[in-house]
Amino acid sequence: MKEQFKKFLNEEQDPKAIEKITSKLTDLLMKGEEVGYIAVQKKPAITVFPDSIILTNKRIIICTPKNLGLSMNFTDYTWDDITSSFVKENILGSEFSFSTNTDLILSIDYIPKIQARKMYTYAKEQLDLLKNPVQAAAPVQEIVEEAEVEDEIEEIETEEVTSFAEILPAAPAVTETYEPLPTQPTQPAGERRLSDLSKEELFDKLQNYKKLLDNGLIMQGEYDAYKKEILSYM
Numbered sequence: 001m002k003e004q005f006k007k008f009l010n011e012e013q014d015p016k017a018i019e020k021i022t023s024k025l026t027d028l029l030m031k032g033e034e035v036g037y038i039a040v041q042k043k044p045a046i047t048v049f050p051d052s053i054i055l056t057n058k059r060i061i062i063c064t065p066k067n068l069g070l071s072m073n074f075t076d077y078t079w080d081d082i083t084s085s086f087v088k089e090n091i092l093g094s095e096f097s098f099s100t101n102t103d104l105i106l107s108i109d110y111i112p113k114i115q116a117r118k119m120y121t122y123a124k125e126q127l128d129l130l131k132n133p134v135q136a137a138a139p140v141q142e143i144v145e146e147a148e149v150e151d152e153i154e155e156i157e158t159e160e161v162t163s164f165a166e167i168l169p170a171a172p173a174v175t176e177t178y179e180p181l182p183t184q185p186t187q188p189a190g191e192r193r194l195s196d197l198s199k200e201e202l203f204d205k206l207q208n209y210k211k212l213l214d215n216g217l218i219m220q221g222e223y224d225a226y227k228k229e230i231l232s233y234m
Contacts, residue, residue, distance in 0.1 A: 012112050013040045017050055022065055025054070033058045037116040041108060044092055053096065053108050055122050060098065062108065073079055077106075079130050085123040087116045098123065129156045194233045206230045 041050035049065035060114040061076040085098040094116035097107040
């Protein structure tokens with residue numbers, strides 16, 4: 001256990017305090033609980049029995065020595081009970097505080113600044129994980145599932161197009177034919193020749209053809225041919 005907590009002795013923690021805490025933590029840690037950081041109080045005067053605070057992946061534990069260090073009180077709060085944490089840097093060390101769901105605010109002062117910052121960072125990470133579990137994994141999974149669905153749809157559409165191409169016969173080529181417009185207007189049976197009509201009659205006939213064109217009963221080419229023919233006799 002001592003070897004496990006040597007990594008917490010690199011930010012001015014009191015080795016004796018860490019050793020005492022280590023001996024007490026043996027029976028305190030729950031199954032699957034891992035210590036993330038340990039901070040030890042460092043007052044201006046010599047403190048024989050400093051308070052300390054332990055942050056694990058499950059809770060915050062405050063350790064307060066009693067009876068000249070012969071015993072120790074432990075107060076813990078799970079991350080579910082904690083709403084926020086904050087650090088206040090003073091001239092002599094920092095004060096690490098956190099609030100609970102019951103509006104209780106707990107603080108431990110005279111924590112070396114670098115230790116307080118490390119605690120604040122670790123606490124924020126744990127609170128963020130609690131609020132947004134598997135936040136990073138969810139979007140990646142959604143993207144992968146969406147890509148798989150698109151691949152399946154594309155594959156089905158390709159198979160359907162291929163099968164229809166095999167079943168349906170090739171469409172025959174369609175050739176459109178157009179009959180040329182008559183260059184001369186067809187003279188209806190029983191009508192008088194244009195050469196026998198007066199100018200007034202020719203003008204009336206031209207107006208009739210214009211009405212037929214406007215009503216869509218004859219084509220523009222036909223009207224132009226009739227007009228040219230009539231004008232030649234006027």
